[in-house]
């Protein structure tokens with residue numbers, strides 16, 4: 001079969017695009033970067049020069065990129081408030097898209113985007129990146145094969161440190177509600193929610209959450225003073241899931257010494273699994289398992305070698321989805337939509353102080 005090269009137009013040339021999307025597009029034999037868009041003209045031109053994108057394919061307005069005949073698929077890496085309009089414009093133009101998380105600012109927007117995408121039958125992907133971690137895929141498979149029996153508990157931590165006062169991070173968009181929606185919750189907590197749902201293959205039924213902010217003012221980017229932080233620095237929540245699973249989460253940007261640390265402990269009737277990320281220097285994702293009578297008695301958790309089979313790549317998965325070869329694992333808009341409903345419910349619960357049903 002002839003291999004189809006997908007010509008990609010990327011919108012939003014910030015950290016996540018430079019660190020993850022662009023290298024991923026570059027790695028994939030099925031993707032070719034043909035157009036770029038950013039509201040920052042200097043960044044746009046510097047990026048275009050660096051990557052050899054000719055000036056006619058550098059756009060300040062995302063509508064122009066989407067309507068460009070040399071763009072087959074749209075790659076959306078903007079701040080959160082722009083995900084929805086760009087994705088909707090891609091759908092209206094009948095172009096497949098991938099979009100960063102959280103998919104939208106509200107569940108209402110996510111519902112509209114999911115419906116419009118479904119109506120057009122467009123290939124799409126939501127960038128819940130940790131679904132591509134081999135340890136997470138291995139854990140998911142072990143649970144699906146019944147290796148730890150009935151799951152009772154899952155406990156997930158997602159910790160970073162860049163909010164701490166000593167890091168002196170200015171008022172970037174991730175601290176401004178009108179651009180980000182929520183803080184640590186929408187940025188890190190949405191990954192945690194998705195990863196637990198993915199690994200366990202169960203839906204959330206109700207949540208209760210608590211959010212807080214430690215640093216209420218940060219330096220403005222232009223150096224003209226300070227501005228208010230109006231989103232959460234940390235967020236802790238509990239959730240009930242289908243089939244009696246009781247889940248708890250701790251999410252913060254104030255965890256000293258942490259980079260991009262995640263830990264998910266899953267306890268079942270016949271065994272337990274611990275997934276971790278960035279727990280040891282120079283090591284990415286890891287999995288430990290305790291199963292069988294001898295290990296249970298000895299409280300022995302064994303680190304497992306992860307078979308090659310579980311390795312995958314985010315941008316290659318997008319190429320595969322556009323080429324009609326979804327692996328059944330990468331997140332799609334319905335996953336982003338479900339995620340956004342839980343994020344909104346946690347925010348509602350943090351306001352009201354009570355449980356919110358889904």
Ligand code: SOE
Pocket residue numbers: 016129160187188191260
């Ligand atoms: C924030 O620091 C961030 O870059 C998130 O926005 C990403 O989604 C996460 O994967 C890594 O951390």
